[in-house]
Amino acid sequence: MRHDDDNRDRTKRWPVPASACWLALALAAIVCHASLAVAAEPAGSSAGVPAAAVKDLSLVVSPQHPCIWPVGMTPFAVVPTASFGRTGRHRDMLIIDEHTGTQWDAPAHFVPPPESGLPGAGPMGLITGDKVPAWQFCGEACVIDVTSRRDKAEPGSSNLIGPEVVREWELKHRPLAAGDVVLFRSDYTDAYYQPFPAGDRFVTTALQKKTPGWPAPTPETMVYLASRGVMTLGLDGASMGPLPDLAAATHQAGGSRGMVWIECGTNLGSLPATGAFFTILAAKHAGGSGGECRCIAITDPAIAAPLIARVKRRQVVDLSVTLDENLPVVWPGRTPGDEGGRYVSKVLNAFSAQRGPFFAMTHLFDSLAGTHVVLPSFSLPADRAEIAAAEPAVREQVARYEQAYGPLGTSSLSTDRAPLEQMMGEAHVVDVRSLRGKTAFAEGKPAGPVISREFLEAHAATRPFRPGEVVLFQSGYSDERFKPLPAAPEKDSLFALPLEGKVEGWPAPSPEAVAWLAERGIRCIGTDAPTLGGVDAAASLQVDWMAASKGMLVVEFLTNLDAIAGKQAFFLFAPVKIAVTRGGYGRALALYE
Numbered sequence: 001m002r003h004d005d006d007n008r009d010r011t012k013r014w015p016v017p018a019s020a021c022w023l024a025l026a027l028a029a030i031v032c033h034a035s036l037a038v039a040a041e042p043a044g045s046s047a048g049v050p051a052a053a054v055k056d057l058s059l060v061v062s063p064q065h066p067c068i069w070p071v072g073m074t075p076f077a078v079v080p081t082a083s084f085g086r087t088g089r090h091r092d093m094l095i096i097d098e099h100t101g102t103q104w105d106a107p108a109h110f111v112p113p114p115e116s117g118l119p120g121a122g123p124m125g126l127i128t129g130d131k132v133p134a135w136q137f138c139g140e141a142c143v144i145d146v147t148s149r150r151d152k153a154e155p156g157s158s159n160l161i162g163p164e165v166v167r168e169w170e171l172k173h174r175p176l177a178a179g180d181v182v183l184f185r186s187d188y189t190d191a192y193y194q195p196f197p198a199g200d201r202f203v204t205t206a207l208q209k210k211t212p213g214w215p216a217p218t219p220e221t222m223v224y225l226a227s228r229g230v231m232t233l234g235l236d237g238a239s240m241g242p243l244p245d246l247a248a249a250t251h252q253a254g255g256s257r258g259m260v261w262i263e264c265g266t267n268l269g270s271l272p273a274t275g276a277f278f279t280i281l282a283a284k285h286a287g288g289s290g291g292e293c294r295c296i297a298i299t300d301p302a303i304a305a306p307l308i309a310r311v312k313r314r315q316v317v318d319l320s321v322t323l324d325e326n327l328p329v330v331w332p333g334r335t336p337g338d339e340g341g342r343y344v345s346k347v348l349n350a351f352s353a354q355r356g357p358f359f360a361m362t363h364l365f366d367s368l369a370g371t372h373v374v375l376p377s378f379s380l381p382a383d384r385a386e387i388a389a390a391e392p393a394v395r396e397q398v399a400r401y402e403q404a405y406g407p408l409g410t411s412s413l414s415t416d417r418a419p420l421e422q423m424m425g426e427a428h429v430v431d432v433r434s435l436r437g438k439t440a441f442a443e444g445k446p447a448g449p450v451i452s453r454e455f456l457e458a459h460a461a462t463r464p465f466r467p468g469e470v471v472l473f474q475s476g477y478s479d480e481r482f483k484p485l486p487a488a489p490e491k492d493s494l495f496a497l498p499l500e501g502k503v504e505g506w507p508a509p510s511p512e513a514v515a516w517l518a519e520r521g522i523r524c525i526g527t528d529a530p531t532l533g534g535v536d537a538a539a540s541l542q543v544d545w546m547a548a549s550k551g552m553l554v555v556e557f558l559t560n561l562d563a564i565a566g567k568q569a570f571f572l573f574a575p576v577k578i579a580v581t582r583g584g585y586g587r588a589l590a591l592y593e
Helices: 018-040 165-172 187-192 220-229 247-255 299-310 384-388 394-404 451-459 479-483 498-502 511-519 539-547
Strands: 054-056 077-082 091-095 104-106 138-145 179-183 232-235 260-263 276-282 290-298 316-318 343-348 357-366 372-374 424-431 470-474 525-527 553-556 569-575 582-591
Touching: 018 165, 138 165, 138 299, 165 220, 220 247, 260 290, 276 299, 276 569, 290 569, 290 582, 299 479, 299 582, 372 569, 384 394, 394 539, 394 553, 451 511, 511 539
Parallel strands: 138 179, 179 232, 232 260, 424 470, 470 525, 525 553
Antiparallel strands: 054 290, 077 091, 091 357, 104 260, 104 290, 138 276, 276 290, 276 582, 316 582, 343 357, 372 553, 372 582, 424 569, 569 582
16 A cells, blocks of 8 residues: 655644634635636646646455455455457446445435434435535545554444544644545554455454454534534545444434545545645445545645635536436447446345444446546457457457557556546537537448547647647537436437437547547547447447557546536546456546636
8 A cells, every 4th residue: 555655744833823714715716816827828738637646545446355344235346248359348347335445425324314214314314425516525635633543442442533633633724614625544544454364454353343443533523523614524444433333323413414425545644734635536326325436636736726716616517427227327239249237226225224224225337337437458458469369350350450550559457557647637628519410320320420630620720739638528419318218119319229320329539530639648538428439330449449559548428518618627537446447437527617
C-alpha cells in the first residue's frame, strides 16, 4: 500500500478565528475566478491534471483481499466471458455486493422507509443511492488524524471518536461548514487490508473478539457534524459503525439527517489537513443502499480551490446513466453469443430481523455496464502471441487494420492500475447533434453518423483542442433513447433496433478522427452514445483498436451533457477499483462555472 508520506501536511497550525475563515473563503473565490482564465490560455497549453496531484483513496477489490464483510454477504467474483482470440475484445462479468471494497452508504442503508413501522424509520429511508444529489459526492477534504487511537481498544471493540475530537480539530484548523468532507484518518486499512491469510485481521478477527476494531464515530459525533452543515464524510476503517454495538445507532444518526459517507477508504495520509478536493465516484444502482465506489482527491491548490468553490455553490452535475434491470444498461450483442452479462439486481437484506437492521443489495452484470471506461486492454491483445493464436476471422481483421493504420498495439492494463489523471480535466464538449438524421441504413446493414476528421477540424477552427482536455461528444442520443425496455416482441431503440439496421445508429468517430485527436494531446474521449465505435461491426472494431493503440481511455454511455455545453466545466470519472478487469463502471461528474 502506498502512503505518499512526503505529501503529508506536518505544518504546525494555530487556532483560526471566524473572521479569518471568511477571509480564506474570499481568497478561495479569487483563486476560483483566476482559474477561469484557463479558457484564454494559448491553444497548446495543457488542460490536464498532473499525476502527482491525484490521490487514489480506494482499496483494490479482488478475491485475494478481505473486500467484503465476512458475515452474510455474497463473495466477489470475476468471470471472463469473451476473449480477444474469439471476438477481438475481452469481456468480464462481475458478481459483487454494493458494500464491497471502498464503498459508500446512502441514507436508505440503515434508515427504514417511513411506512415500514420499523425502529428509526423516516423520510430519509426513501433516499437510495440513485437519489443523492451530485453535489453531495464532492467537497473539501478535512482530515482528522485519529491514528493515535488505532488499536487502543479492547478486542472486539472500537475506539470511539466523540464530538470533542472534532472540536479539537476545529480549534487547530478552522470551523467546519457546508461543503466540507470530514475524513477520519486512522491508517487502519493501510495496516490491515492485506491479502489472505493476513487479511483476516481487517474485520474477521475483530468480529471474533481477538483483535481491536477500527476507530469510529459515536452517534453524537454524527449529530454534531450535521449541526455544522457537514453532509459527507468518511473513514479508513471497515465501517462507520463502531464495534460491538453502536453500528446501527451511528448509521441511523447520520442517515436520518441525510448524510452520506465512505467506508474502507485508504491512503488518507497523502492528504493535507484541509485544502484538497475530494470526490466519491460511485456506482449508480437504482434503489441501492449506496454502493461500491472510487474515492479520489486532488491536492494541487490551483486545481482544488476552484473545484471546492464550485461544490460550495452546488455547481455539480451527474453525467451517468442509472443501473437498473428494466433499462438497457449492458451490451446486448450484435449476434447471439456476443452479449455482455445481463444486469441483475437482488435485495440481499431488507431490514431483516434475522440478518440485521440494514438494507443492502447484490448484483451480477457485465463489468462495462452503464457509464463506464474502456481501457486499451479491453480491445487489444496482451502481446503479439495472442494475435497469432486468435481465430482466423480476428487475424484477418487485424491484418486489414494494420495495412491501413500500422501495427496494432498491445496492453495488459487492468482497471485497478488505470491512470486516474487521464480520466479528468477540463471538459471540451463537441456538439455532433447536427450529424444525426442523415444516415442511410437498411435492415441487416446498420449505420450511424460518422464524426469525421474534417468535422473536428472545422470545430477546432473556432475552439482549438488543448492537450489534457477530455473531449466529450454530445449527440443527445442517450438522453433521447435511454428508456425502460419495452415488452416483447418490441425491441429497444437504444441498442437493439440500431444494431439490426431498423433505425439510425448512434454517432461515432472514424479511426482517422480518433488519431487526429490523439495527435493534439487528447488522452480521454467521452461520448453520450453507448459505445465510441458505433453500430457497424467492422468500423467499431477499428475505432476501438485505434483509440487503444494510441493509449486513449474512452468513457462511454454518458448522459446529460447539455448541462455543461457552453460552460467551463471540469470532468471527472473513475471506475470501481477491481483487479483483473479491463475497464469498468462508475460515476461521471462535472463541476461547472
